[in-house]
Amino acid sequence: MMANNVKKTMLGLGMGLAAVLAIAFTAGQLNVEAQQPAAAFSVGTYNPQAVFERHPAQARLMEITETLQTAMQQAQQEGDAARMQQIQQEYEQEHTQAVEQFQRDVSRAVPVAAETAGVSVVAVEIVYAAADVQTRDITQQVVQVLDDYAGEEQDPPGVPQVPLPQE
Numbered sequence: 001m002m003a004n005n006v007k008k009t010m011l012g013l014g015m016g017l018a019a020v021l022a023i024a025f026t027a028g029q030l031n032v033e034a035q036q037p038a039a040a041f042s043v044g045t046y047n048p049q050a051v052f053e054r055h056p057a058q059a060r061l062m063e064i065t066e067t068l069q070t071a072m073q074q075a076q077q078e079g080d081a082a083r084m085q086q087i088q089q090e091y092e093q094e095h096t097q098a099v100e101q102f103q104r105d106v107s108r109a110v111p112v113a114a115e116t117a118g119v120s121v122v123a124v125e126i127v128y129a130a131a132d133v134q135t136r137d138i139t140q141q142v143v144q145v146l147d148d149y150a151g152e153e154q155d156p157p158g159v160p161q162v163p164l165p166q167e
Contacts, residue, residue, distance in 0.1 A: 044119035044138035045126055051106060054143045056150060057098040064094045105146055113141035 052058050068091045075083040114122050117138040129135050 041120035042118065042134035042136055043126060043129065044114050044117050044122045044136050044141075045124065046110070046113070046122070046137065046139040046142045048106070048124060050139050051142050051146065052102055055102050055105065055146060057102045057105075061095060061098040064098075065091070068094075106142065109142050109145040109149070112145045113138050116145070117141050 068087050072084060072087045075087060110122050114120075117136055119136055119138060122138065126135055
């Protein structure tokens with residue numbers, strides 16, 4: 001009978017030890033999971049050059065550049081300095097308008113692209129990101145939104161009204 005009591009006691013101690021080990025293992029697993037950083041938020045980036053290459057303002061700017069370049073060559077051959085200055089001013093004005101249109105369109109497209117991509121913040125360039133920050137290239141999403149709403153004066157649905165910075 002005493003042998004049975006010893007066996008029961010040993011079995012009870014073994015089960016108790018197993019329970020303690022299971023609890024310790026589970027707590028250790030939870031602690032390991034707590035130490036692994038979870039993504040606090042995600043940051044989207046896009047390549048402005050790649051977006052501009054697909055934007056209608058780029059094609060318009062190339063067309064204007066060719067036209068004005070031909071006119072500039074003709075003015076140079078004729079020695080018409082006043083015409084050359086006028087052509088330079090026309091180019092600068094067209095360039096400024098193309099860039100401003102691109103900026104307006106991108107500022108309207110980025111919030112929609114960010115929402116589509118599931119990012120919280122959008123930056124053109126990320127120099128450093130901590131381990132808890134997920135980064136994602138959203139260039140294609142920006143281009144897609146620009147393509148979807150090309151030529152429309154109204155903002156895509158869900159775009160907040162954000163004024164462009166004034167120089």
